[in-house]
Amino acid sequence: MNGVHAMLxxxxxxxxxxxxxxxxxxxxxxxxxxxxxxxxxxxxxVFSLLGAVAGLxxxxxxWPAEANLYSPLARNHILMAIWSLAIYxxxxxxxxxxxxxxxxxxxxxxxxxxxxxxxxxxAITGTLGGHLAGSPTHFSQLLAAFGWTVYETFYVPDAxxxxxxxxxxxxxxxxxxxxxxxxx
Amino acid sequence: MSCVxxxxxxxxxxxxxxxxxxxxxxxxxxxxxxxNIAIPDVLLMPLQMQVAYNDEKIYFRYRWPAxxxxxxxxxxxxxxxxxxxxxxxxxxAHPDGTYEDRVxxxxxxxxxxxxxxxGGYITVGANARFFxxxxxxxxxxxxxxxxxxxxxxxxxxxxxxxxxxxSDWRGVVDEQxxxxxxxxxxxxDLWHWRAGRSNAVGVSDDQLIAEFRxxxxxxxxxxxxxxxxNSRPMWVFDREKAGIDALRWDTxxxxxxxxxxxxxxxxxxAKPFDPDHQWQEGDVxxxxxxxxxxxxxxxxxxxxxxxxxxxxxxxxxxxxxxDTGFPLDDKMFREQGxxxxxxxxxxxxxxxxxxxxxxxxxxxxxxxxDIVAQRFSGETPQWSxxxxxxxxxxxxxxxxxxxxxxxxxGAPDIAEGKPVRxxxxxxxxxxxxxxxxxxxxxxxxWRKTLVVGLLLMxxxxxxxxxxxxxxRLNEGGGA
Numbered sequence: 001m002n003g004v005h006a007m008l009x010x011x012x013x014x015x016x017x018x019x020x021x022x023x024x025x026x027x028x029x030x031x032x033x034x035x036x037x038x039x040x041x042x043x044x045x046v047f048s049l050l051g052a053v054a055g056l057x058x059x060x061x062x063w064p065a066e067a068n069l070y071s072p073l074a075r076n077h078i079l080m081a082i083w084s085l086a087i088y089x090x091x092x093x094x095x096x097x098x099x100x101x102x103x104x105x106x107x108x109x110x111x112x113x114x115x116x117x118x119x120x121x122x123a124i125t126g127t128l129g130g131h132l133a134g135s136p137t138h139f140s141q142l143l144a145a146f147g148w149t150v151y152e153t154f155y156v157p158d159a160x161x162x163x164x165x166x167x168x169x170x171x172x173x174x175x176x177x178x179x180x181x182x183x184x
Numbered sequence: 185m186s187c188v189x190x191x192x193x194x195x196x197x198x199x200x201x202x203x204x205x206x207x208x209x210x211x212x213x214x215x216x217x218x219x220n221i222a223i224p225d226v227l228l229m230p231l232q233m234q235v236a237y238n239d240e241k242i243y244f245r246y247r248w249p250a251x252x253x254x255x256x257x258x259x260x261x262x263x264x265x266x267x268x269x270x271x272x273x274x275x276x277a278h279p280d281g282t283y284e285d286r287v288x289x290x291x292x293x294x295x296x297x298x299x300x301x302x303g304g305y306i307t308v309g310a311n312a313r314f315f316x317x318x319x320x321x322x323x324x325x326x327x328x329x330x331x332x333x334x335x336x337x338x339x340x341x342x343x344x345x346x347x348x349x350x351s352d353w354r355g356v357v358d359e360q361x362x363x364x365x366x367x368x369x370x371x372x373d374l375w376h377w378r379a380g381r382s383n384a385v386g387v388s389d390d391q392l393i394a395e396f397r398x399x400x401x402x403x404x405x406x407x408x409x410x411x412x413x414n415s416r417p418m419w420v421f422d423r424e425k426a427g428i429d430a431l432r433w434d435t436x437x438x439x440x441x442x443x444x445x446x447x448x449x450x451x452x453x454a455k456p457f458d459p460d461h462q463w464q465e466g467d468v469x470x471x472x473x474x475x476x477x478x479x480x481x482x483x484x485x486x487x488x489x490x491x492x493x494x495x496x497x498x499x500x501x502x503x504x505x506x507d508t509g510f511p512l513d514d515k516m517f518r519e520q521g522x523x524x525x526x527x528x529x530x531x532x533x534x535x536x537x538x539x540x541x542x543x544x545x546x547x548x549x550x551x552x553x554d555i556v557a558q559r560f561s562g563e564t565p566q567w568s569x570x571x572x573x574x575x576x577x578x579x580x581x582x583x584x585x586x587x588x589x590x591x592x593x594g595a596p597d598i599a600e601g602k603p604v605r606x607x608x609x610x611x612x613x614x615x616x617x618x619x620x621x622x623x624x625x626x627x628x629x630w631r632k633t634l635v636v637g638l639l640l641m642x643x644x645x646x647x648x649x650x651x652x653x654x655x656r657l658n659e660g661g662g663a
Binding site for chain 2: 063064066067068069070071072074075078079082083086087090093094097098101102105106107109110113114117132134146147148149151152153154155156157158159160161163164165167168169170171172173174175176178179
């Protein structure tokens with residue numbers, strides 16, 4: 001299953017990388033290329049999600065479930081992969097519901113932030129996958145320079161979890177309380 | 185769209201990420217003596233080695249940094265009319281500093297092939313001493329072999345094939361099989377230099393790993409100095425020979441021994457306890473009596489007399505005959521031979537599993553290997569400045585049954601005989617060792633972090649979605 005997983009994850013990684021570039025092109029460029037990027041983004045995102053689901057399922061089956069949970073590297077790989085999927089799912093839903101509107105006005109910055117965050121997450125996911133396959137890269141040294149050794153499980157204390165939940169509530173609440181015609 | 189509202193929503197995502205990044209790894213790992221957990225401040229340490237041999241003897245020289253020299257081991261302090269023990273195996277560092285420094289070396293000649301691939305990990309069995317799930321003394325004492333034959337009360341190092349089930353320390357194979365294993369060379373020689381219990385009399389302890397950590401045959405370099413019936417030392421310093429009646433507690437606590445003075449009690453410095461002596465508060469008598477070892481257990485000496493610590497480093501040279509004549513206790517060295525070594529160091533007043541260990545390394549006598557022994561002629565080696573630099577790591581609570589179980593992703597690689605060194609660095613193993621001590625707590629916290637991270641993204645998505653609906657309405661689109 002390890003080989004199958006290595007093959008399948010190329011699809012979401014390629015689509016996510018492409019989607020990130022299309023978002024940046026759609027936001028910052030003008031002309032035919034930018035129009036194509038905006039128009040073609042949704043299919044790329046949909047394919048990326050399909051590939052990601054296949055990658056996650058095949059990845060979970062590489063090792064016994066117990067080994068997945070006992071390995072700090074595997075735990076980190078799983079966490080980053082699921083977060084990558086979540087953030088690109090968010091982008092997909094926004095593009096699906098609001099289309100070209102997402103590339104206009106100030107809201108385009110939301111796309112940029114989400115795409116860059118997603119890009120960072122899937123880069124970390126891929127790096128961890130390389131470690132697990134026995135092919136570490138120097139990118140993990142960059143992460144270490146910023147304070148995280150990839151061999152250590154990524155988790156935070158309960159107090160931080162509470163703070164994160166509050167941030168989630170604030171983010172949802174800010175959107176929920178917005179009124180039509182609100183110019184800020 | 186409201187710029188402020190959009191900014192706030194994106195700020196929650198960025199702030200959340202900053203919080204995640206800056207606080208990751210915190211909140212779980214901490215000392216817990218009740219569960220035999222004490223995490224050292226430093227997970228890696230260096231060890232330098234040199235090896236030389238002539239026609240008769242082989243010399244191993246070890247050098248490692250140590251903030252202090254801990255040579256006082258297991259002391260009896262006179263307190264308010266009673267002799268109180270300050271020693272014994274602690275969890276982590278001994279609070280009184282009365283636990284000796286040590287350097288140990290496991291040696292194999294190829295008869296324990298998995299040792300060459302996985303080093304000391306193969307000797308760490310189930311429910312070992314000072315693991316969180318250690319076997320109780322009652323359980324061990326009830327065991328037919330460990331308890332009743334060996335008279336032990338804890339589980340120490342053992343080799344996998346000495347058990348019928350690798351994950352069960354109890355199922356020792358029968359006596360005949362154990363004897364056959366020993367004769368076939370299925371044991372590890374254990375060179376065991378002790379700063380407190382052997383060095384002072386110029387020797388190293390000599391042991392082996394088979395179905396337990398056993399001592400070589402013969403008399404060891406120390407014995408217990410305790411008269412249990414009268415709750416006092418059995419032997420004390422003879423002033424006429426030692427120049428003192430006792431050590432002083434403040435001297436012991438200073439941990440700066442005078443290697444030219446008296447810091448230990450040996451047979452030639454001792455006399456029987458004198459109950460009429462006026463003992464003073466703070467007098468200290470070692471609970472260990474040094475003596476000259478005999479037989480197979482006396483095979484390893486300290487070259488040039490007791491080793492010394494100076495300028496922040498221990499420098500220890502051990503010497504032994506290439507062939508001791510005790511093939512059931514020792515591994516013999518021969519010209520053109522290649523052997524496997526696994527080193528470990530105890531420092532900072534720690535004992536039992538609180539040591540730093542090495543990967544397995546090969547040693548060659550006239551052969552290419554990780555460490556090449558230098559052949560010399562004459563009586564003593566002329567050491568050069570060329571050292572083999574090793575990195576030792578704190579191994580945490582990882583045992584062999586775990587490594588060959590489904591919980592270890594590398595178990596199939598072990599089954600295929602793939603070695604550990606190319607796969608895991610010392611740093612990696614140290615981190616994994618610590619995480620394993622908190623495995624369930626970390627898994628729980630990791631799960632919560634995963635879910636809360638998703639909730640944060642959900643909150644951000646929901647906020648953005650609502651904002652975008654307003655944007656569409658403002659622009660005259662449908663709901």
